[in-house]
Amino acid sequence: MTYHILKYTDSSLPDYLINEVKKRGEYSEKKDLNADELKKAYEKTDILLVSGGTKITKEVYEKFKNVKMIADFGVGYDGIDVNEAIKRNIFISHTPNVLNDDVANTAVALLINVTRQMIEAHKFIERKDWEKGSVMPLGVSLTGLKVGIAGLGRIGKAIAARLEAFKCDIAYFAHSKKDVSYKFFTSLKDMTSWCDALIIAMPSTKETFHCINEEILEKLGPDGFLVNIARGALVDTDALIKALDNKTIAGAGLDVFEHEPTVPQALFNRPNVVLTPHIGSATTYTRMEMAKLVLANIDAFIAGKNLVTKVPGTRDA
Amino acid sequence: MTYHILKYTDSSLPDYLINEVKKRGEYSEKKDLNADELKKAYEKTDILLVSGGTKITKEVYEKFKNVKMIADFGVGYDGIDVNEAIKRNIFISHTPNVLNDDVANTAVALLINVTRQMIEAHKFIERKDWEKGSVMPLGVSLTGLKVGIAGLGRIGKAIAARLEAFKCDIAYFAHSKKDVSYKFFTSLKDMTSWCDALIIAMPSTKETFHCINEEILEKLGPDGFLVNIARGALVDTDALIKALDNKTIAGAGLDVFEHEPTVPQALFNRPNVVLTPHIGSATTYTRMEMAKLVLANIDAFIAGKNLVTKVPGTRDA
Known part of the structure; x- marks a missing residue:
């Protein structure tokens, strides 16, 4: 199957990550979509690419009916309603340790x-x-x-x-x-x-x-x-x-x-x-390590395996 | 005897140090002296209070004929012609370690x-x-x-x-x-x-x-x-x-x-x-420790003892 991956955060993500994600499915970015395209994205998105602060509330889950995985570029997941994801059987990964x-x-x-x-x-x-x-x-x-x-x-x-x-x-x-x-x-x-x-x-x-x-x-x-x-x-x-x-x-x-x-x-x-403008992890080296970890999690999801670094309490394969 | 102590550096020194030095002799600051007073200071100064960069060249030694000790508020003594001090049998202290x-x-x-x-x-x-x-x-x-x-x-x-x-x-x-x-x-x-x-x-x-x-x-x-x-x-x-x-x-x-x-x-x-404006040692704590060490050296000199932290190669009591 072809995975539909949507970048749902306004934050800048490493080019390496974007380029690799594109190899894994059909990729688009929320900021590039008009109302019609966004509506289609709601229906077909399988994987949401987010970062720490991105708000994934109950209302967002309601829209993205087919989302199966949320890949968080960051260690914090305070913007994500994790309980709702658990209820909906959605995978969530984040990037601890490397940062x-x-x-x-x-x-x-x-x-x-x-x-x-x-x-x-x-x-x-x-x-x-x-x-x-x-x-x-x-x-x-x-x-x-x-x-x-x-x-x-x-x-x-x-x-x-x-x-x-x-x-x-x-x-x-x-x-x-x-x-x-x-x-x-x-x-x-x-x-x-x-x-x-x-x-x-x-x-x-x-x-x-x-x-x-x-x-x-x-x-x-x-x-x-x-x-x-x-x-x-x-x-x-x-x-x-x-x-x-x-x-x-x-x-x-x-x-x-x-x-x-x-x-x-x-x-x-x-x-x-x-x-300072939220630059805690903002070095070339660490952002690359975070990108690799996001990819490893997406690859695990695609392969039907347990995520490498799932958010505590969320589902396994 | 009354010691004549002259602050010969433009750098700011802790109030504590100045106040304590005043208890140990007649104290003046180069910046406050007019030409006549400076001339007198050349003749009677026993102790020169300097800081790292203060230039104490052969010409300065020529002027301060009676100087017996140079007390450096700092670890570096690159401004001081140490060999000339050794020749003239002058004590020099500095403030290593505490900074x-x-x-x-x-x-x-x-x-x-x-x-x-x-x-x-x-x-x-x-x-x-x-x-x-x-x-x-x-x-x-x-x-x-x-x-x-x-x-x-x-x-x-x-x-x-x-x-x-x-x-x-x-x-x-x-x-x-x-x-x-x-x-x-x-x-x-x-x-x-x-x-x-x-x-x-x-x-x-x-x-x-x-x-x-x-x-x-x-x-x-x-x-x-x-x-x-x-x-x-x-x-x-x-x-x-x-x-x-x-x-x-x-x-x-x-x-x-x-x-x-x-x-x-x-x-x-x-x-x-x-x-940054040469603030390497510029904390309240460290400047106080440096001040105490300068005083300990001046007191050792006055008591006729070896300095606590003399500049390497310079004289003992």
Whole structure:
């Protein structure tokens, strides 16, 4: 049979992936389809190619009556109604592990950039402030810094491994104790009171929505830094902006936002805020590894085998 | 006796250090003195308070006839004519070790910022390019990157320890093999041909002046990154600018410059260049540790004891 594969995400995917997918069936992209073509696509699409944030709600499933597999280019699948997929017997794959290193590298980059004011330092030179004799305020050392990691999954562990080399004092918040020597907190609030920097590395779910709220930001305190490389929905953006305005916290490094690609202008041009456009996994090497894993999953589906990396709880062959 | 202590550097020093120095003698700052006062200072100064780059040449020694000690706030002493101090039986202290961690942290920050385009990513958001649908080019992963460290002293080793956690492939260039497992090169040229990123962590001397020249930059190549946290004089700036213009190298992260605080405007506004104003050790914690070490050395001198951290080769009590 000929598989009909539809790219249903607006995000950019590697050319390699697109070219390989085309060899596996009839390929089209949602953005290229007019209303008529989209209607046809609803009927015949077998495989949906999505990325982390793509919304696959009950209404979307209703439209795509023949979808048998959702291939997610990314580790997070917060946009996908997984229970509905289970009910409908749909396969879902994602791309865990291969992106751990680069996402963790991004988290460390944001932490050091915000504590050491690297972006502001760069702007300071380009404004010629240094040449004119201005002195930058001193930064905060990563060495000895108390860092709390919210969520010690694959990515959280990779972040911790790097921070060990910087001689940080590391703690984590999780539901259960892991086999690591870091300080363990069962309360996010308690860990936030303890730490100088809070790194968010949890999945985005209904339960974790806006878990970084006004109260947590107050616990983080005027010397505390927030880093988010997970999902924008975990942080109450309005509360964060207020906390920055009121100096409730010292600064923030953010790779993810509530309404990507829109970033609230209230976060711009602050010397203590570092913003990056969801580039956690955005290296040539890692994106290629993710592409290969998406293909391996599609090939497993086509061959009638178990997926290589299925979303937990979803069906096998 | 009353010691006359003169701050002879233009750099900003911690208030704590200044206040403590004032308790140890009569204190003045060069920048506050008129010609007459400076003339008097030449005659009576016992202790010169300087920082890394401060030029203490033969001519300066000629003027300060009574100087007995030079206290350097920093680890580098490339501005000081050490041989002349030895001839004149002058004590010189510097502040090694206490700044290793933060300078190494800065090196890693520059490397990840330039390979992952973090500054450009921040500007990309503030220009609203992301919101408008633009896509940033992919970055280069630190994981698996071949990094060559030129100079494996205290700071070079601290850099390597951090890069191990990022799973970099590490090599070093030094005159003699060290007790480490990293790849060892006796030729800077050979190491540069091998590596994807070259980090300069050598002292600045007559021999290392402009050791990063046109030839080395060509060996680094169009996929190669340069990071300098040591001294501006190690890099031929004109050759570097040419290499950036011609895409001979992929990018550069620079914390030090040939004519600080002036930075050539030709280095500004390049998406592949990260600039910071010599902030290697610029954290509250480390600057305090450096201040304490300067004071410990001044106190040792006053007490007639050996300095705590004298510049190698200089006199003991």
